Amino acid sequence: GDMARALTEESALTSILKRGSLRVGMDTFVPWAMKDKNGEFIGFEIDVARRLAEDLGVGVEFVPTAWDGIIPALLSGKFDMLIGGMSIRADRAAKVNFSIPYYDTGMAIVAHREVAPSYTKLEDFNHSGVVIVARKGTTAARAAARHMPNATLKLFNKEPQAVQELLNGRAHAFVSMAPLPAQESIKHADKLYLPFSGTFTTEPNGIALRKGDVDTLNFVDSWIRVVRAEGWIQERQHYWFETMDWQDRIQ
């Protein structure tokens, strides 16, 4: 009895409700989370966080956090949960608790027309001398290393730098979570192309929470089940990942 009450008292859920606002940690990642022209946050993850807060009946505060420090920031309570396109992985789950997946993505690859002409399958990239760029600390980096072990991997802190490296012709291809590669190939159609459509991995994404907070985890899991069943998540996914309608909101 007392123990259960104490746990509830300490749970993030209680403090969110007390404070009247949900603090969400994320890092900029187009089109998951980014700033629009007016400096407001928009993106897929932002929609998810807003809806979650709305269903809880509280406001929302975004805490943009550099990827390097995002786990310590969660652990030290700089925000309540991390809704940031984080792929669920067993070793990560040793440090944080993951909710059930709220959507699945996979890795895709975009290549440079001149440096890597007419490559059509992953195997074409798996040679020494091929340079693959990706963002440091993402599952993209790990997927690239696993599927193209012979290629050289170059890691950058943010996607734009990786893409710039590719555009500068200093790399053969860029690996990232779909649909970013596809969107880049459209934007720079003269230089980049998709060797093949679709993804070469499948990764479930979850919301990350501090360990030991079962109540909040249970709440988040339940909420995900509901919005998935509604089809709301799928609808948002379509808007952000399959259309480019949001493009003119940022420029």
Place this chain on the structure above:
Amino acid sequence: MMRTRKRPAVRPLDIAVILALAGLAAYMGWRVEIRLDYDWRWELIGQYLLRRDASGALVPGVLTQGLLTTVRLSVWTMLAATLIGTVMGLARTSTSLFRRLAGQCYVGLVRNTPPLVLMFIFYFFLADQLLNALNVDAAVRAAPLWAQHALALTMAPVNELPGFLSGLMTLAVYEGAYITEHVRAGVQSVERGQFEAAYALGLSPWQRMRHVVMPQALPRIVPPLAGQFISTIKDSAIVSVISIQELTFQGMELMAATYMTFEIWITVALLYLALTVACSLAARRVELRFRRGLS
């Protein structure tokens, strides 16, 4: 170097340097022609500096907001760091072995650790504890509205304040180590005879500091202190890793969103340059004033 003799106005070295610079520029221009292929979109940058809000009024854009945060952060950091640096700098010149050693440990530890790492450790382990112990967050949220506005104007909005304060403390500890050394050098640059004369006249240690040493050390401390302010502006870029939304952070966010890598980096660099050059000019004036005051 030591003689002023009438010589031709243009020297061989002048010509050599001009030729070297021109050659470099020409070579770069030529390489740019053949290599760089970039779709410049400078016309989009303006809105990140100044933009119209919903009501049509002109408000600072994202980068300008970042710049303002950088300025606020640097000014507060400098104030706090000067305090730390003065105390520790005097400790380093003290007769007490304890104070000297404490000062030495502080400077040695801080200056030999990469700032990024220092930032992480201090931010996650110490700053939060201090803020929690002082209950800053609650106190600020409970403060009257006008006070919150004043805070937002001089530091950061309420919800970003704890982060701002943590970053401030961390940076202050970092810059303080450098100021400590400036203060120490300044005090030690005062001739020994001045200490002795003050002693012989019967002045107490405090009076000696206040009336004899500091007035002479200050003109020598202020110029490097001004230089340190410029460093602070630049170093404040590292607090972007702990998510304080200063200029570098905003630049990186914007780049992540728009992919306008070069335009944004160049704009950010120019903003920094404008800030630091303005400070340099001010610093030089201060230095001249002090130098004139001394002679």
Place this chain on the structure above:
Amino acid sequence: MTTVASPQSGHVRRVFDMARLVALGALALWLLALGERGLGYQWQWYRVPQYLVDTRGGTLSAGPLLEGLVVTFGITAASLVLSMTFGLCAALLRLSDSFVARLAARGYVELIRNTPLLIQLFFIYFVIAPVMDISATTSAIIALSLFEGAYASEIIRTGIESVPRGQWEAAHSLGLSPFATHARVILPQALRRILPPLTGVAVSLVKDSALASTIAVYELTQQGQIIIADTFLTFEIWFTVAAVYLAATGSLSWAASAMERRLATGD
């Protein structure tokens, strides 16, 4: 200045002062421990050694962190040589009697010192490097050298200026050429004033080389970040990396102060 104590009480005070210092250190550690408790972080130090030394397959080889350290040292060493060259050239131009040369050197120093290194690094890597066709490591070395070279040039310049005027005059009176005056009289004397602060430049180079991680150079920080991303051993790895840097910069600083003491007492 004056030590106000007889020898015996001086000894007691030394011990007392050391004790106070230890107490201060303990206080700092206690604060850290308090912070750690508040964090609720699960420490997994036992996972760290494998990243320093790789024992898989029965043979001993350097783990990613040590490999990174080697790269860090490589970058630092190359940048040190290059930055000294830039620094010496800029300083001599600054002291020359040519107006253009002074202006160019001044412009270089001011431009470099007034912008963040990170931004210079990005500019060189993403704008200059593709144009000139140079690699990430080379870009990092160039950026670091240009940056520290600007600081080195100021150190060298003030070092040269600190040589008393009489030395120039004596060399002049003996009929020494300008080159001989610099090479045999002025620079050897300036060196003793220049060397200690220049070791400070070396320390900065070690620290600043961490920024090369942002342009995909696999040095110490980059290796650390990759491990963190894979394992979330955030603090364990950061502390390890910090300790490695501290060991490197600390021994450099120590060497610097030892040298300073030697130069101060030697002849």
Place this chain on the structure above:
Amino acid sequence: MLIDTPSSAKSLPTDTTNAAPVIVVENISKTFQNGVKALDGVSLSVSRSEVVVVIGPSGSGKSTLLRCLNGLEDVDEGRVVIDSIPLDDTRRHRDAIRQEVGMVFQSFNLFPHLTVLGNVNLAQTLVRGKSRSEATAASMALLTRVGLADRADSYPSQLSGGQQQRVAIARALAMQPTVMLFDEATSALDPEMIGEVLEVMRGLAADGMTMVVVTHEMGFAREAGDRIVFMEHGRIVEEGPTRRFFDSPREERTRLFLGQIL
């Protein structure tokens, strides 16, 4: 203008113990951290109104001896008593002695950021707690005495060496010391300026100030010194009344030194 000039003040302590020596140095030794033994068992006593001139080759410990008399250096052994106050670790004794003893340095050591008047006023207001106007009145009297009343608002850097040294003397006198110490007060000066400083020092001696003077000016030593002390290697080789000392030095070493220097 006549309030509180040092000469009028000097008559006060005479009431107490005029016969007892003002400075007593008993067997003091001093070794520096670098191992140099600068003083090696020096004893000396100076009576009220006596002018003692210390001479000796460079490095013989003259400056160190002087600096031990006001606590600028601490002795390793032996003891120093000034005007019945022992110079020990007690803060109160040290402070009292610093106020009893005025010191004039070879390199003047004027405070460059203060005017001449500011220099002379400083210790009066801070240590003696005088009001600004009281201090200024006393300072102007002293500056008149050293012939510099018209330069009161100049900064030290605007004065010649001789003028600076005279200000330094006025500054030391402003504390109304019982004893004045001079460490080669003229040796940083140009020949023409030495005269004016020696003149002021002669005046002080004539007024009955107790003085210990380290100098190379044998003319001054002969004329104003009551007693000469010759030091070498941290020891007093010979001492004696001025006339006797110069006319018939007892030690071979003294004769050699005087032969070279005169």
Place this chain on the structure above:
Amino acid sequence: MLIDTPSSAKSLPTDTTNAAPVIVVENISKTFQNGVKALDGVSLSVSRSEVVVVIGPSGSGKSTLLRCLNGLEDVDEGRVVIDSIPLDDTRRHRDAIRQEVGMVFQSFNLFPHLTVLGNVNLAQTLVRGKSRSEATAASMALLTRVGLADRADSYPSQLSGGQQQRVAIARALAMQPTVMLFDEATSALDPEMIGEVLEVMRGLAADGMTMVVVTHEMGFAREAGDRIVFMEHGRIVEEGPTRRFFDSPREERTRLFLGQIL
């Protein structure tokens, strides 16, 4: 050991024009950038083997005059000719003059990073292009002459002031100059050390070296000087043969100055 000591070298130029003056200074003026007119129409000529002593109050332009003689300062007007070489903008003339003229400074200006031998050797190897062993032989002869052969491997900081100044003289002599300039060569020295430096200078004078000496040492001026030049405000107030100058100075100002300084 006897090869090339300056005294033997000095006899060489004598062949040419012994009667003509070695130093000719014609009406030179010099104004510094801060507006101080340090020299104001000075003319002077010095014959071979003559010893001219320049005296005068501080700031009278003595040092500036000396520095103009070897091109350390440039004159605004007038001309300087040394051993028939005009001191003009020609690089070749300037270099030749710097080798003809040796200079000894008040503050010694020894190179602190070189040993005594290194100091004396430096210009011989770099300017005269001698081999190391040749230079060392000549240097040791010179050091013997100034009494410092046993200190050849010491560093300047390990020497007393007098010893340092003697090394500075040896260093200047190593270039086998025709003329030696001394700018207050003894005034940074302790009384006891002045003697040894003056002794070396006396020796040079006796050997027939042409010398221009700025000094406050009237004893030396009287004894070794052939002619005395008294300067003030950048002008020569009076000059004359030593005996005449000291015994019956013509100018009122000279009398005043001598009165103060003696």
